[in-house]
Amino acid sequence: MQKFRVMTDCLERHNEQCPDKPAYIFLSEKLAPETQLTFAELRNQARQFAGRLLQTTQKGDRALLIFPAGLDFIVAFLGCLYAGVVAVPLCPPNKKRSQRTLQGIIDDCSPRLIITLKALSSALKDPEQQPSPLWLEMDHWPDAQPPDLTAPWPSVEAQDLAFIQYTSGSTSAPKGVMVTHANIVANQAMIRQAFGHDPDSTVVGWVPHYHDQGLIGNILQPLYVGATSVLMSPVTFMRWPLRWLQAISLYQARTSGGPNFAFGACVKALEREPDIELDLRSWQLAFNGAEPIRIETLQAFATAFQRFGFDSAAMYPCYGLAECTLQAAGGIKGTGVKTLNVDGPALREGKVVPSDSPFSQTLVSSGAALPGTHIAIVDPVSGGACAPRAIGEIWIAGAHVARGYWQRESLTAETFSNRLSDGIQPTYLRTADLGFIHQGELYVTGRIKDMVIIRGKNYYPQDIEHNVWSAHQGLEHSACAVFSLPDAEDKLIIVQEVRREWRKKMLADDVIPLIRQAVVVNNEITPYDIVLLMPGKLLKTSSGKIMRNAIRAQYMDKTLERWLG
Template identity: 30%
Template sequence: MQRLYYLQNVIKLQQSDKLIFQIEDNREFVISFWACILGGIIPVPLTFANNPEVITKLLNVWTVVDCTKVIMPSKLTKKILKHIEELPSKSNKKYQNFEQSVLSIENINEWESNNPEAKGQVAEIKPDDLAFIQFSSGSTGDPKGVMLSHKNITTNIYDISQASQWTEKDKSLSWMPLTHDMGLIGLHLTPLVLQCNQHLMSTFLFAFYPLTWLLKVSDYKITVTSCPNFGYEHFLNFLTQEDFKDADLSSVRFILNGAEPISHRVCQNFLNKLAPYNLKPNTIMPVYGLAEGTLAITNNPLEETIKTHTLERSSLTMGAKIVSATAESTDQTILVDVGTFVGKVQLRICDNKGNVLPDETVGLVYMKGKNVTRGYFNNPKVTKELLSEDGWFNTGDLGFLKDNRLTIIGRQKEILFVNGQNFYSNDLERVANEIDGVEMGKVGVCGVENRENGCDDIIIFVQNRKSPEEFSQLALKITQLIAQRTGIIVKTVVPVKKMPITTSGKVQRFVLKENFLKGIYNDVIIGFEDYAPNIQIEVEKSSVNIGNNFEKEILNCWQSIPGNTIRIGLNDNFFEACGDSLLISKVAASLNKKYEGKVTVTDFFGYPTVTKLASIIEQRVSNPLEKLKTVPFKDEMLDPNNKNKNIWNITIKKEQLDAIFIEQYAITQIEQLILACYALVVGKMSEQQEVTIYLAKKGQNTFLPCCINLSQQNGFFQLMKNLQHFVEQNTPLNNIAIEKLGNGNQPCFMLTQQAFQFLHDRYVSEVFDCKISFSFEQDLNIQFSIAGLLRKEASLTLVNSLVSIIQKLAEHAKSTVQ
């Protein structure tokens, strides 16, 4: 309610005003979303703008929704403003007022902390009122906002619950982004309406450590979850018997599988690999849906195994009768049946003129129902083209009906599916056209289904009359720019002598794709193979100077990932170089196979360059028992089998802090206080004069050792003073952690809060023994999270001793002043 008050009374947003969301944090998203819904303000969720292409879409959406307010973190604002500055003057002028439209999440949080009693005014909402706008359709250059009413959403939610027998007794878990309709409607709004427990997990957590998904499913006895094709493969890449040995997936009733074309091979492989952990063979539920239908249109009947059709590929053309493949067939494809109609949704198959086609005939999928959108926001032209007066909506998808069940063949519109995200051919072509030597209308982008992972391999066709050497350099520039702008890894760049076009001059992508699948371009592709090794993206020129074998191995692992053309140097930041969390997680998995148990995904945060990562791997391999200094606690304080995690929350009152610091305290002083107190306690408990504490530096994924010799300190305040220089040089820190206690082999780098959210509890307890984090407004709130070797009694002693020192300091300070 505080957030609603802020929007209504500070920003002056009124009912029916729009608010664009650029929020990556789930908690912040949910708070802002429900503030808008309660106040009748229209949320416009958009994919977080982490690359130039998504920033471009954000700016285009901003103009479509009348330059409304945008809520985002300050760091992203700076990135977008820099992007705008680099645009041509005409475009720059178009977005000159963007900064005035931004609402800073940090500013909102500060205001809310100072106004805890503020409550907004709930609006009167009608069923046909607009609930929110979903910009999942339309390309970057021409975004289309699907308008969804409260009636659309509630209708679809109840249809989903009836079709899947989803009730208040279920428990759901989702890692899918809340900007995606499956994440927002399917696994946030649906369980909320049905009043069942739900768990929302960071998408980045899944990207960097996907085992967390099903480990949490096991821990919480989840019954309903969701995952598209690419997620199954990503999960299996990380699956090890050791990490997953205690998992039990018997509670899972169904896993929704949609959002991209469904691969039977991928699904079956996933089910087979997870069968030893009690995942039932009928768990995966294929579904079909789209934003224009709110979410769900069809789904596989509950407890039914995946149904498929093996067909002759040549029969899958508009208006053709499907033909089952024979054993002798040389060109067949397996399509997954996506089930029966959800609720009262109506479907029919039509030709390009809207004429209804008979069953088992390929055509366009049309839908009708109370869940179907009223149209696209501020786009009556496209709305009229796709939505008939009697309510039938042309989805643009090709498919067929058989026995009142739907099977989807593909998209008539040019959508590419890559790692769970949708991209448009014309957007990628537009990026390629920015390269000198690539003429307008002389480049085509197609997606060819990869039968191994169910995603699309991106193939770029370029009209070419250059030599192989010259074309290889052109291909290099194209793949580099597309990777930098979108994060997409191009599979192949194909030179063609003549680009097939329509009479109106449009590239015929389907012709290029058909020719590619028929092998017509095989000769030219093979002819360019000798030059292919030169087609790679160089981020840092000095990458040829490799210093040691560990650096070589990291670079080899990086370059060996299938489809990866991004080449990095020794000092390039992994995340800045590619921005692809899935790529980094694959590299980490590959390195961990080479150096078993020595490398994790989180190391890429702490050591974000080849040089830094190689250094820590070398240290772990050559000196595994001396990775970092450990605190030699007494044996009676330690329990090697301890798996418990204890959390204590302590509050130090403002008057005690004022007494210690005399003047208004700052964050650096708080850090000095906690560091000094902690050093004294650990030194006393371990009977050591020298203590090393590792600190997580905020905003930078680095960890800093702070070495303190207690025998050289002349009193507590002298200790704090000696820490002042270290803290001031490295502020803000905000999270304090210690290394492993006793003789543990694991280092205890406590991660920044951002990185910390990527780890599940089991992994955290293996990596560190103690985390201390704090926040303060007036009072100081300290949280101790202690796990691993330290017994509970010793942990409690540590916490009480630290608090006792602060209290004694306050009492001493008061008596000194008096």
């Protein structure tokens, strides 16, 4: 396949070779095509928009992109790439916390423009904000002069900054990951090779466009290979999870995926709609790209949807993070899931002991390092490489590793410029994730900052959380946070969300003893406090990850929305 310098080169190539092929199709809630752009239409609209950008911006200016789900965002993002403007994709704020996050990002990156739609701008503008960025309503240009597309355009180089991906942390100031054009193209090449994509590889996606998985995986990867991307709103998926699978069936997509919780949501939805009609035989690669990946979820999904033609060999666990653009590790397409049974108590001691005893725990492999990626398991204190099957911090090197954090020089040096203690090249990204490599496969076990320490012993929070929400059918799956208090490491706190349909069917006094028993039996520790939350009130990121630090802060501030039963 031809090598591209920047992503707009891909669009120019597809405009020449297949101008009338659909590049993007956006579906309504009922899965009817709502909007559609061919490669020619996409190229023309993106260049027109870039021309308008150049009337008010210079190369390197930042522009916040605040859009609802749809194709307008894609045109704006590509327009920024053409114009050399640094795009900053953001979630449309709808709550006070989100408004504060937006202001924090404005203060951090000093954008020249905020690009949005007219319907959003009036709600987002803050008349007291000084100085205020320029607001550009993409669908409203009353006084704009037609852009001069014959004028010289900025020279966009591969090493130039393409966009800033703000991470979803909630208890600290927002951090902007600086992703270059070269980073994007390098990771796109890795993903294409790992996923086996070609121009016929239709992709279906619902993950938000401001999330790295949605942008890099569902939007830019199809553009890179010249395939069609079929997109739907994340709200549609959250309300009706099976619409995701219906879209795969309708468009006979080869590739689609999401975080682990999405597969579990489909299993539960199928229990409510057992007579749905689906044809999933075309689905060759079902990527699962968020930790933790649970074997129970994968097995339940494969079993539930086998009758619709889903092949369990299509399951594709993988691993990545925004700091390396998107993906760093993945399996071999079509080989299914690899697992390893290990001794649970030994795992808490940082040791990997293969075991099939009653105390064993099944871990899911996230695959091997993608071509062009180096992964090392490192002692986070000494900086030395760990012995085989020893748990350490995951370090990553490769052309897809981002430049650093926007205007955070010391944090950038600390995170992105690391070498092993033996001094051997290359420089590595510290991920703050824990894991080990066994027979070339990466197994992710948790995050350093989330580790729970009780009486000197380490516990992975996701393991305790699984015990909690499995204790009673009225507890929401994957909606639990466990942590210890900063000044009391021996006090385990559990915060668990109640399922909506059960909140009037059970009593807290009946459920809490079951939770306590499950934790004691499986982990040999007694919870200090157990809090049950109202449905939908547990804080999560846009990819479904539990925001444990933010929930700890809510607990300490006494602002959790409790369910009292």
